[in-house]
Amino acid sequence: MAEHALTHALPSVSVILHGGEPLLAGPARLRRVCEELTSALHGIADLDLRIHTNGLQLSPRYLDLFDEFGVKVGISLDGDRAANDRHRRFADGRTSHPLVLRAVELLRQERYRHLNLGLLCTVDIRNDPHAVFDALAELDPPLIDFLLPHATWDQPPPRPDGSPTAYADWLLAIFDRWREQGRPVPVRFFSSVLSSLSGGPSLTESLGLAPTDLVVVETDGQLEQVDSLKSAYEGAASTGFDVFTHAFDEVAAHPGVRARQLGLAGVSETCRRCPVVRSCGGGLYTHRYRSDSGFDNPSVYCADLEALVRGIEVRTAAETESAAVAEPHELVAAHQDLTRTLLARLHADLDGRGGERWDEAWELVQALDRTEAGAGGLDGVLTHPYTRTWLLDALDAAHDGRPGAGRPATLRLSSSVAAAAVRAGLERDVPVAYRDGSIFLPTLGEARIGGAGEHGTALVRATDDGFLIRRDGHPAERRIVRTSTEDPGWLPVRHVGVGGAPGFVLDDLDPYRDCFDTPVAPRLGQSEADAWSAGLAGAWERLTAVVPEQAAEAAGSLIALTPLTTGHPAVGRHGYGALGIGVYTDTEELALGLLRGFRRAKLRALVDVTDLYASDGAWDHRTPWQEKSVPFSRLLSMTYERVGLGLFDPRFLDGVPQALDTLEAAAELTIDGKQLLAAVRKEISGTHGTSGKNSCKTVLDQEPD
Amino acid sequence: MKTNESTSSFANAKSRVPLAEIDIRGVEATRKLDRVFSTSTGRSTKASTFSSAL
Numbered sequence: 001m002a003e004h005a006l007t008h009a010l011p012s013v014s015v016i017l018h019g020g021e022p023l024l025a026g027p028a029r030l031r032r033v034c035e036e037l038t039s040a041l042h043g044i045a046d047l048d049l050r051i052h053t054n055g056l057q058l059s060p061r062y063l064d065l066f067d068e069f070g071v072k073v074g075i076s077l078d079g080d081r082a083a084n085d086r087h088r089r090f091a092d093g094r095t096s097h098p099l100v101l102r103a104v105e106l107l108r109q110e111r112y113r114h115l116n117l118g119l120l121c122t123v124d125i126r127n128d129p130h131a132v133f134d135a136l137a138e139l140d141p142p143l144i145d146f147l148l149p150h151a152t153w154d155q156p157p158p159r160p161d162g163s164p165t166a167y168a169d170w171l172l173a174i175f176d177r178w179r180e181q182g183r184p185v186p187v188r189f190f191s192s193v194l195s196s197l198s199g200g201p202s203l204t205e206s207l208g209l210a211p212t213d214l215v216v217v218e219t220d221g222q223l224e225q226v227d228s229l230k231s232a233y234e235g236a237a238s239t240g241f242d243v244f245t246h247a248f249d250e251v252a253a254h255p256g257v258r259a260r261q262l263g264l265a266g267v268s269e270t271c272r273r274c275p276v277v278r279s280c281g282g283g284l285y286t287h288r289y290r291s292d293s294g295f296d297n298p299s300v301y302c303a304d305l306e307a308l309v310r311g312i313e314v315r316t317a318a319e320t321e322s323a324a325v326a327e328p329h330e331l332v333a334a335h336q337d338l339t340r341t342l343l344a345r346l347h348a349d350l351d352g353r354g355g356e357r358w359d360e361a362w363e364l365v366q367a368l369d370r371t372e373a374g375a376g377g378l379d380g381v382l383t384h385p386y387t388r389t390w391l392l393d394a395l396d397a398a399h400d401g402r403p404g405a406g407r408p409a410t411l412r413l414s415s416s417v418a419a420a421a422v423r424a425g426l427e428r429d430v431p432v433a434y435r436d437g438s439i440f441l442p443t444l445g446e447a448r449i450g451g452a453g454e455h456g457t458a459l460v461r462a463t464d465d466g467f468l469i470r471r472d473g474h475p476a477e478r479r480i481v482r483t484s485t486e487d488p489g490w491l492p493v494r495h496v497g498v499g500g501a502p503g504f505v506l507d508d509l510d511p512y513r514d515c516f517d518t519p520v521a522p523r524l525g526q527s528e529a530d531a532w533s534a535g536l537a538g539a540w541e542r543l544t545a546v547v548p549e550q551a552a553e554a555a556g557s558l559i560a561l562t563p564l565t566t567g568h569p570a571v572g573r574h575g576y577g578a579l580g581i582g583v584y585t586d587t588e589e590l591a592l593g594l595l596r597g598f599r600r601a602k603l604r605a606l607v608d609v610t611d612l613y614a615s616d617g618a619w620d621h622r623t624p625w626q627e628k629s630v631p632f633s634r635l636l637s638m639t640y641e642r643v644g645l646g647l648f649d650p651r652f653l654d655g656v657p658q659a660l661d662t663l664e665a666a667a668e669l670t671i672d673g674k675q676l677l678a679a680v681r682k683e684i685s686g687t688h689g690t691s692g693k694n695s696c697k698t699v700l701d702q703e704p705d
Numbered sequence: 706m707k708t709n710e711s712t713s714s715f716a717n718a719k720s721r722v723p724l725a726e727i728d729i730r731g732v733e734a735t736r737k738l739d740r741v742f743s744t745s746t747g748r749s750t751k752a753s754t755f756s757s758a759l
Contacts, residue, residue, distance in 0.1 A: 018757065052758035117759040147756060206756040228757060338741065344729050370723075392742075607740070
């Protein structure tokens with residue numbers, strides 16, 4: 001074990017003492033086991049020691065031993081006394097229930113509570129599910145889990161009323177009770193389904209596609225696969241290896257073990273095509289066994305598992321869904337939150353490498369954050385999309401351990417803080433380093449304060465209508481007024497109006513705007529900027545007339561437009577609210593380009609803060625619009641864009657209903673993905689798409705994502 | 706000119722966690738950050754998924 005941990009640099013190893021009944025080994029032997037394991041792994045990997053027991057012999061003597069070695073304890077209990085007594089009586093017929101309760105009570109005591117793992121219940125559908133759950137929950141365990149009884153296609157589980165979903169119905173009855181009571185205790189089976197429905201991992205080998213990384217060491221030294229396999233057939237778990245002669249790596253290479261690490265490739269074809277496979281994973285391996293076809297089948301519990309996953313989904317979708325999908329202002333808020341989290345993370349990861357300057361700026365950021373005006377000014381800078389670009393670049397540099405990683409991060413933090421202070425009207429000197437004779441204040445503009453090649457520190461201080469800049473060591477102050485007027489020493493970030501509505505920032509200055517696939521255009525001259533503004537106004541008028549809802553949402557969500565040298569409106573590596581705009585020939589082309597760009601920006605923004613899909617790339621999907629099959633994410637983005645454009649020009653809707661059908665049936669889809677598709681269906685309800693014939697091949701189809 | 710210094714944004718700010726108190730190593734923050742990070746941050750300890758024990 002230690003050899004294996006060393007070879008693979010494992011951070012930890014979990015060892016579960018199991019049986020049979022491990023307490024039958026007696027305290028002396030268990031002590032020896034704990035001592036050996038602890039000393040073997042000392043200094044190599046963390047040892048996570050656990051024991052699973054029926055509890056009948058559990059006593060303070062054992063628990064003191066477990067406390068000494070940090071062995072955590074799980075207990076098998078099948079429900080109330082009636083449930084317990086179905087399968088767990090002494091040979092003379094006596095009930096074992098009071099002894100189990102005694103064990104549970106011991107683990108609830110203050111001195112042993114930290115060792116309590118919880119209760120594992122084997123399902124027997126003859127028991128009343130509510131009585132079972134109530135009995136378990138009443139004991140206040142830290143965790144409960146349910147095990148389906150061992151069964152295979154050769155020996156299917158009992159179904160007294162013949163229902164193919166009897167086990168699902170039983171578990172869902174408990175699920176409902178559990179929810180009604182406010183989810184008083186975590187239930188691993190339910191947590192696993194809820195996790196995978198939202199795009200996360202499964203939490204138990206009974207469900208989901210995560211690889212099995214277990215080996216069993218029998219008391220005689222034989223190395224075996226997990227013992228549930230024994231229900232399939234005699235010898236199903238054996239490998240032929242033992243601890244005296246073989247390394248764990250040899251077990252890891254055993255085909256039976258490998259077969260359980262293949263994820264989607266390790267389940268049957270039927271399961272691979274099933275929409276709930278990420279949550280169900282084909283069920284527990286052994287439940288798939290049939291003597292004529294081995295394990296290459298769905299689970300004997302397939303109908304139950306599907307009903308359970310769907311049942312949980314239907315019951316919880318409304319409370320699990322992310323508000324960002326349905327509400328544009330929630331999407332914006334989620335992005336603000338993400339930017340703040342990234343900033344906090346950068347501070348932690350720099351860990352002093354930003355030096356005094358960083359710390360000074362960080363203090364100021366916090367000071368701004370504490371007042372209403374300050375927070376408003378700070379928000380204005382943090383929500384600017386290229387602030388995100390800076391944060392991602394700086395975090396990459398910090399993680400790569402690049403020398404001098406702190407410097408560009410610090411430069412931008414102090415200039416951001418200064419800009420925020422100016423926006424907030426905070427009359428206080430903010431030090432900002434400058435390079436090459438100029439300072440760029442994000443969202444405001446670029447001030448030239450010295451010659452090329454000159455660097456140093458300047459102090460920025462807000463005034464009523466702008467700010468003052470004073471170079472260190474120079475008595476003279478420059479006063480800058482925040483208008484759109486350019487002069488040789490001041491290049492303001494301009495705004496472009498769109499009709500009478502509030503306009504966007506025309507950001508052709510921020511150095512971090514260079515985050516698109518195509519190069520950005522240099523600073524526009526005033527007449528170019530005016531022409532741009534006029535073109536934009538015309539395009540926007542068109543959008544407002546034809547797609548008023550989307551135009552309104554875009555107006556409320558977009559912040560900055562950046563001229564690119566070429567190409568169609570594009571999205572890059574930045575926060576929500578930017579669009580790169582290339583060259584266009586007429587208003588109609590610009591209007592369509594803006595609309596497509598907005599759809600792309602919005603979908604990208606959603607992917608940044610929610611999980612619309614999982615296991616992207618595991619399946620290929622046909623599209624109505626091209627020969628090549630694509631991963632889910634690509635089909636989603638193609639469809640999402642076409643829907644937006646289709647509301648402007650119905651020809652774009654060709655093939656969309658069919659694509660939506662494919663997306664809705666896909667296993668990659670999560671609860672939030674479903675929410676998005678429902679919203680998209682609603683957008684096009686009342687319009688008429690066709691099957692894909694005469695499909696509108698546009699420049700969309702030739703563009704990379 | 707679109708400005709962002711509005712009272713409604715501070716209403717959000719009031720319920721916001723101060724920057725220095727954001728739990729950047731917690732499960733929720735990790736999930737948020739993983740969506741946008743280009744590199745993973747290394748191996749982490751994984752919980753056992755053995756179904757016959759907790």
